[in-house]
Structure formats: structure tokens, C-alpha cells
Amino acid sequence: MVAAENDERGTTERVLTLLGLLQQRRVWTGPELADRLRVTPRTVRRDVERLRTLGYPVHAEHGAGGGYRLGAGQELPPLLFDDEEAIATAVSLLVGADRTASGTGDAALRALTKLDRVLPARLRHEVRALAGAVESFGTGRAPVDPEALMTLARACRDEVEARFGYPSASGPHERRVEPYRLVASDRRWYLLAYDLDRDDWRTFRVDRMTDVATRTWRFRPRPAPDAVPYVQEGVASRAxxxxxxxxxxxxxxxxxxxxxxxxxxxxxxxxxxxxxxxxxxxxxxxxxxxxxxxxxxxxxxxxxxxxxxxxxxxxxxxxxTTVPDTASRNPGSSPPGAHPA
CATH class of the missing domain: 3.30.70.250 (Malonyl-CoA ACP transacylase, ACP-binding)
Structure with missing residues (x-):
């Protein structure tokens, strides 16, 4: 029997549950949602309208194979994140999705998939660019400026030169590089790049960069070292x-x-x-x-x-040799755990 519509869970909790269901599967029929939420189809329709009012693009299709479907939004729903928060969340999920040993990888990947479904096109493109430019080893790294990460990820994806301020023994200097990969270690984010002024491969800590920007110059990719081992070895040699x-x-x-x-x-x-x-x-x-x-x-x-x-x-x-040999001093005794023949 369908539960009363003034269910004690309340409207807010029910609407959030509806949103979670729409994120789990591509299409739900009205009766299926009503059964899962234990309300009437009419209440489902009203809750769908509430989601639309909040900015979630829920599409309804009639006929065979039709139902409710959550589409990609034209703008972020106001109850979730602004642009910076969405990208910061995606950065965390991208790294978390690689943590198979900790058991959180699958959950992070599912969460990232849900986020990808409802992101507006401009942000979904940015997050996917970051996904293609990130590798990691270890866990628990320190936070960095998400805008710097996104700028470097776009440069890796688009194969354009990047520039940034970077400290050295003689003071800060501008570096011009061909960026290849972002690598997340257990403590830091690093950029593997070809340093144009030093004519060699280098790794740079992203948290030490300032004024990160891309240039208009495109580059032809060089044969690059394997990012993770190169950064691991470089970090060990410097640290x-x-x-x-x-x-x-x-x-x-x-x-x-x-x-x-x-x-x-x-x-x-x-x-x-x-x-x-x-x-x-x-x-x-x-x-x-x-x-x-x-x-x-x-x-x-x-x-x-x-x-x-x-x-x-x-x-x-x-x-x-300084440890007393109790067995030699007590010939009749047996070592702990030994049994007579």
C-alpha cells in the first residue's frame, strides 16, 4: 500500500531521494519512482517540478520506453556548487577514484559519474580535461588552487605552452614550459613539463607556482618519460x-x-x-x-x-654474542615451545 503523502521523511528529504534515484539510472517510469518513494505518481510529478524549479533539468518522455530522465544542466543548480566549488570537488574525486587500495575508488568514481551527468557543458568539458591530464600515487595530498590546476590541465590537453612564476635559489623567475602531465603524490601536486629555457624535462610543485597562465604557442609533443616514475624519482632526489x-x-x-x-x-x-x-x-x-x-x-x-x-x-x-645462552647453561631445559621427542 502506498504510504501517506505527508510521510514523516518530509518533502525535502523525499526530493533529495528522488534526485539520487534519477542520478543512478538513465530513465525511470513514474510508477517505478512512486513505488521506490512510497508516494503517488501525482506526488512524483510535483517533486519533479520542485527539482526543475531548483535548476535540475528533469526531462519527461511519454510512450513506450519513456519516463523521467535527468539531463545535463544549462547552469549549476543553486543548491549544489558554484563553478569553483564544482571543480574543486571534481579534483578531489578524480584523485579519489584512483585509490583502489583504500576501497574508496569505486565510490569516488560513482560520485564523479553523477557529478558529470549534471554539470553544465562548460564545466563538464573542463573536468574531463583535468581527468585526462591527472595521474597519482599515494593519498592525502595538500590542497592547491583549483584554477591553477585547471589552467595547467587545459594546457596539457590543448598542447599549448604555459608560463608561471617559480622560486629558485636566486629568487623568483618566470618559467616557460611545454606541460605534459599533472601528477598527484601523497603530499603535493606536480607538473611534468619540458622546460624551454633549460632544454630538459623538469617537475614543478603546483603549490609553489604563481600567476599560472597559458600562452598562444602550440607545441608538438616530444617523447615523454613515464610521468609517475619520473616524478617519484625526482621528488626523492630533491627531498x-x-x-x-x-x-x-x-x-x-x-x-x-x-x-x-x-x-x-x-x-x-x-x-x-x-x-x-x-x-x-x-x-x-x-x-x-x-x-x-x-x-x-x-x-x-x-x-x-x-x-x-x-x-x-x-x-x-x-x-x-652478549645474549645469555640459557640452553647451554641448562642442558636439560628445552627452548620455549619445544616438545620432547
């Missing part, structure tokens, strides 16, 4: 005074599951080995972390780290 490279006796897939993406770069070596590149404030620290992976490994770089391994190994052996 830490020491870098180390190891050959680990385990597959790259196994080690990647053990090491956060922002902590080390893992490269396949052969069917049973991988290379691990990591940085730290001191070599003992990075050595300890590789040791805790639980796999055999070899030091590839730097040479002094191999020497350090031998020093630490001798120190551990010496420490082990």
Missing part, C-alpha cells in the same frame, strides 16, 4: 640528502604491496627480482626499511652503503 638503490629478491608486485608509493620507486628487474630506489636523511634509516621487507637484497648504490652494511652486520653479530 632527501641520501638516495639508495637495491636489488630485492622479490617481484615488483610483491614489494609494491609492502611499500607506500610515495616512499620508494619499485622497478621490475626480472621474473623474481626488482629494483628499489628510496631516499632518507641518513643511509641507516633507508637500510633499515629495506631490511624490514623480509627479502634478501643487494646494495647497488651508493658504494658506501655496502660498507655500512658490513659495519652494521658486525655490530649485530657482536650484540648477539
Amino acid at each position: 632527501y640528502p641520501y638516495r639508495a638503490r637495491f636489488l630485492v629478491h622479490a617481484t615488483a608486485e610483491t614489494v609494491r604491496a609492502q611499500v607506500p608509493a610515495a616512499a620508494a620507486l619499485v622497478r621490475p628487474h626480472d621474473s623474481g627480482h626488482c629494483e628499489v630506489l628510496s631516499g632518507a636523511d641518513n643511509l641507516d634509516f633507508v637500510l633499515m626499511h629495506v631490511l624490514l621487507l623480509g627479502h634478501s637484497f643487494e646494495v647497488l648504490d651508493p658504494p658506501e652503503l655496502a660498507t655500512r652494511c658490513r659495519v652494521l652486520a658486525q655490530r649485530l653479530l657482536t650484540a648477539g
